[in-house]
Amino acid sequence: MVYLKQIKLINPEEVSGPVEDLKYPYRAAAVRYMDKLVFTKPVTFLVGENGIGKSTLLEAVMYKYEMRDEEAQGMLNDGDESHKVLANVLPDQIRLVEVRKPDDHFFFRAESFFDHAREIDARSMRDILKYGRDYSLGRYGGRRLLEQSHGESFLNTFLNYGERNMLYILDEPESALSPQRLLSLLVRIKELVDQGCQLIISTHSPILMAYPGADIYNIDEDGARLTPFEETEHYQLTKYFLTHTEQMLRELGID
Template identity: 45%
Template sequence: MSRGPGYLKSVELLRSGIADPQEYPFSLPAVRSLERLPLHPKVTYLIGENGTGKSTLLEAIAVAWGFNPEGGTINFNFSTAETHSELHRHLRLARGVHKPRDGFFFRAESYYNLASEIERLDRPGGERASGPPIIDSYGGKPLHEQSHGESFFATFLHRFGGRGLYILDEPEAALSPLRQLSVLSRIHQLVQKHSQFIIATHSPILMAYPDADIYLLGPDGAERVELEETPHWSTMKQFVNHKQTMLDELLADD
């Protein structure tokens, strides 16, 4: 398979400026052992258990690139709460030769805030610059008038145009398994249009893109693994193949 655009080649943690490596966010497993993380020119997955710090690391990468901490394009600068860490100040991004024409930081936990900001900018008297309403590039239908999953997918389908760097934090959060398959197909379409993805996820379906790197983040740092080696895959496979046995163990009386 051909190589992707590689807009972002790697991420490196600069330890020299860290005052106390035992404090948050540097104490997180995903950060504590981080040195240099090479990124696949097409799709890179960051996976791990809750609390490892994969979303914190992904957020820092996005902010270091220039995205708004709560998501959106480079042009969004709203803030409902200053909750992002200082990790981005200690990252060195190795950028590729080519620059993306598009980009988006999608984070499930603050997507509601993003949708509200689009409505605020588009309303009469809002701060939107001249031109068509912003919502037109998301399919035209107000995001708050759709289900959570529908509005997620509308962004992937309409706003992501190709030749872009797309950073996604748990995009599966509101998506059915069928919609996750549709997102996987959409990722492939955009990769074919010279796009690069960095995705933090728990979904074995989304991890299945074949031309990608999967990094399992844990206490010992980032380990590159195959899909079938991930705990997400093995747990789901075990449940599907041995449902009753697992249910008997999980639901056993004390």
């Protein structure tokens, strides 16, 4: 199922002219080439080097959804993340082109998850004190997030948070997961797709990018291009390293 079809810049002139003359966040490639990001598959990966603007773009998209549903605001409004949102002017400059509205949405950003977990655990304690039972942790597996390891809390969130017909925006979900747990996340992605969900995922993980039938947008200073899995730098570099480990270590001066 596809809900979000495209992200469009309201004023394209913001990204015209020499890159060095553009203001933040328009100089980031993921923002300059957002007009080329057309979502036609249930799963889309955004890949590219650090600093290319993937997180800035995904944050702006989810900000639009959370402002539309103010009673169900999520990770963007927890802890220090709320201050980062204020610095991102992009939400006011983009328009979301939807095929249909999802029943719900979920935004995940690896670097912000600790603040989010702390807020969810605190909300659970408030529920218990006020109502005598927890109403918050069920969507996260029923266990306090801060009592789990970083990777466990990540995976339990992915495995339990969700229902049918949702839009998921995931920013580097692989960061705390072992290779085995990444395989579990692949299975979960398939379950969510089967439940009518759409997932847009920023990642550096070749394991996740291997999801069958997904679109992979490789974003760099020259544009945003649909790229076959085996042609991504992530796949090629990882494969080369694993098959030529000693040679590559020598080339790096680590022998």
